[in-house]
Amino acid sequence: MEQFDIQKISSADIDHAVEIGEKVWWVGRYMPDDLFQCNAYLIEHGDQSVLIDPGGHLTFEHVRRKVEEVVPFSSIRYFICHHQDPDITASLKIIEKIPGLRPDAVVVTHWRARELIKHYAIKLPFREVEEHHWQLDMGGRLLLFVFTPYLHFPGAFCTFDVTTGILFSSDIFGGMTHEWSLVARDESYFEDIRPFHEHYMPSREILSHSLMKIEELPLKLIAPQHGSILHGGLISFIIGKLKQLDCGIFALAGDNTDIRRLSFLNKTLKDITNTVIIYRDFRDIANALLEILRRTLPATSIEFHTKTLEGEPLYLAPETRYRSVVESLPEELSGVLGADRAAWYAGNAASYKKMSLQARPVQVRGDIREWCLLIPLFPLEGGRAEAAAVIRLAHDIKMTEDVDRLLGQMSGTFAIAVERETFYHMLDFERCKFYEQSIRDSLTGLYSRFYMEETLKRLMHAQDRNEKYGISMSMFDLDHFKRINDTHGHAAGDEVIKKVAATITGSIRASDIAVRYGGEEFAVFLMGNSAEECVTVAEKIRNKVKEIALDGPMSGKTLSVSAGVAMRRRNESLADFLRRADKALYHAKASGRDRVVMLED
Numbered sequence: 001m002e003q004f005d006i007q008k009i010s011s012a013d014i015d016h017a018v019e020i021g022e023k024v025w026w027v028g029r030y031m032p033d034d035l036f037q038c039n040a041y042l043i044e045h046g047d048q049s050v051l052i053d054p055g056g057h058l059t060f061e062h063v064r065r066k067v068e069e070v071v072p073f074s075s076i077r078y079f080i081c082h083h084q085d086p087d088i089t090a091s092l093k094i095i096e097k098i099p100g101l102r103p104d105a106v107v108v109t110h111w112r113a114r115e116l117i118k119h120y121a122i123k124l125p126f127r128e129v130e131e132h133h134w135q136l137d138m139g140g141r142l143l144l145f146v147f148t149p150y151l152h153f154p155g156a157f158c159t160f161d162v163t164t165g166i167l168f169s170s171d172i173f174g175g176m177t178h179e180w181s182l183v184a185r186d187e188s189y190f191e192d193i194r195p196f197h198e199h200y201m202p203s204r205e206i207l208s209h210s211l212m213k214i215e216e217l218p219l220k221l222i223a224p225q226h227g228s229i230l231h232g233g234l235i236s237f238i239i240g241k242l243k244q245l246d247c248g249i250f251a252l253a254g255d256n257t258d259i260r261r262l263s264f265l266n267k268t269l270k271d272i273t274n275t276v277i278i279y280r281d282f283r284d285i286a287n288a289l290l291e292i293l294r295r296t297l298p299a300t301s302i303e304f305h306t307k308t309l310e311g312e313p314l315y316l317a318p319e320t321r322y323r324s325v326v327e328s329l330p331e332e333l334s335g336v337l338g339a340d341r342a343a344w345y346a347g348n349a350a351s352y353k354k355m356s357l358q359a360r361p362v363q364v365r366g367d368i369r370e371w372c373l374l375i376p377l378f379p380l381e382g383g384r385a386e387a388a389a390v391i392r393l394a395h396d397i398k399m400t401e402d403v404d405r406l407l408g409q410m411s412g413t414f415a416i417a418v419e420r421e422t423f424y425h426m427l428d429f430e431r432c433k434f435y436e437q438s439i440r441d442s443l444t445g446l447y448s449r450f451y452m453e454e455t456l457k458r459l460m461h462a463q464d465r466n467e468k469y470g471i472s473m474s475m476f477d478l479d480h481f482k483r484i485n486d487t488h489g490h491a492a493g494d495e496v497i498k499k500v501a502a503t504i505t506g507s508i509r510a511s512d513i514a515v516r517y518g519g520e521e522f523a524v525f526l527m528g529n530s531a532e533e534c535v536t537v538a539e540k541i542r543n544k545v546k547e548i549a550l551d552g553p554m555s556g557k558t559l560s561v562s563a564g565v566a567m568r569r570r571n572e573s574l575a576d577f578l579r580r581a582d583k584a585l586y587h588a589k590a591s592g593r594d595r596v597v598m599l600e601d
């Protein structure tokens with residue numbers, strides 16, 4: 001056989017030995033209705049022939065017959081046993097009794113397997129792969145052994161035939177299927193490989209480690225002990241898929257052995273978990289989870305209700321693109337947030353509750369009531385629900401164990417995502433609160449100097465680029481304020497400051513900037529006005545301050561302010577600008593108070 005004739009191998013009569021490569025023969029036995037088809041392979045090499053993974057009691061009689069179609073059994077010198085499982089080695093006890101067996105026949109294996117195989121009490125000697133440089137020279141034909149520890153046995157290995165490029169991979173690449181064929185038909189074969197590896201291989205990390213070694217070989221064909229032969233582009237496709245596969249998880253799956261169903265659930269669980277890892281945006285997480293739900297349920301949308309630490313009710317729904325908004329809890333859902341975990345499970349057999357819920361008002365659907373699944377979201381630690389997910393359904397559904405399991409798995413992910421979103425919401429809220437505090441004076445509500453500096457930087461920059469954005473400043477100082485404080489106390493002083501501030505705010509446009517500059521000092525910035533207009537505004541404020549009615553012991557007294565006005569020059573620094581306004585104010589004070597002064601340049 002010059003090249004691999006896949007067509008010919010695929011259509012070969014499996015009741016006989018099938019040549020799959022140059023002097024390489026499939027000599028397995030097809031067992032109808034068996035998930036685990038066992039393949040044995042023969043490398044024909046005169047009296048140095050090799051039999052790979054000879055098999056157990058269910059298959060060996062057929063294996064022997066097929067071997068003898070090709071070579072006399074007495075030609076076999078090496079029996080390679082990739083690990084010690086009975087489907088590989090139970091036949092050794094039969095083999096050693098075959099008349100005419102070569103006296104120098106050996107079992108080729110790893111010492112870890114030898115220690116177990118010897119319990120068959122066989123007389124056949126062993127040849128350990130690790131003691132012979134991981135290779136076997138059959139005399140003109142070289143076999144390389146690839147150590148694949150823990151897949152699935154600690155001493156497991158594979159055999160690579162350098163002559164043909166065939167890898168005898170033992171349990172790796174094995175498939176479990178009701179519809180067996182000698183050669184894998186297409187990429188859908190991965191769905192047969194998946195459950196076998198999920199159940200038998202210990203972990204993705206361990207599997208990937210060996211797959212990387214295997215990939216380095218010039219592979220032409222992979223001949224596994226179970227399932228079907230892989231060839232061509234299928235090899236790299238399957239290796240790529242296997243590297244992504246989570247294995248070993250069914251050790252935790254209880255006693256349910258419905259393999260395909262578990263496999264589907266496993267994939268779903270992995271997808272659910274991945275959403276919170278892959279996506280940061282809550283909307284992306286919600287949409288991805290909805291897509292996953294739709295594989296099983298007629299879900300139309302998901303929405304969430306939760307509360308901040310301060311008890312503020314939050315609502316996350318597709319209408320607001322899952323941005324958290326403050327909205328009270330619908331009556332139907334009261335009793336869910338804060339629900340006790342134990343009490344909830346006692347009252348609702350599963351984690352969810354099937355109910356109908358008023359259609360959302362935004363959707364204007366009259367009083368149509370929709371089917372919903374209501375899922376309280378319990379935190380990882382702590383017994384009270386901190387959030388609830390509402391899954392809206394197109395129609396009523398029948399609850400099955402799988403749906404229950406799906407919702408159970410999803411609720412944990414929902415809980416994490418909603419908790420994270422609530423945390424972001426609170427951070428945002430705190431940030432806004434802090435920012436508001438830092439830009440406003442707490443007594444008067446006027447802007448702070450911090451805000452003034454930040455904002456003026458931008459406005460001055462705009463003015464420097466285009467002079468039509470004129471900026472003026474009036475600096476006000478309340479006359480004789482110290483006297484008020486000394487005579488009537490600080491509380492009365494604060495009241496006066498508040499009234500003056502309110503007078504200033506009431507005299508300017510919303511777009512103007514009024515700042516509490518110091519104790520009894522105020523600054524007002526106007527944009528785009530002429531010098532005359534600025535003086536007019538300052539005069540207006542001065543006059544209105546005189547009209548402020550005071551009560552209590554101060555009633556009948558009149559307040560007054562002095563003001564200095566300055567127009568900003570192009571490219572002038574804020575410090576210089578302030579200094580000029582201050583200088584004008586000094587002149588207003590020095591020349592008798594209760595007046596507005598603007599100095600000539």
Ligand SMILES: [Fe+2]
Binds near residue numbers: 083085152171
């Ligand atoms: Fe095995």
Ligand SMILES: [Fe+2]
Binds near residue numbers: 085087171226
């Ligand atoms: Fe096996």
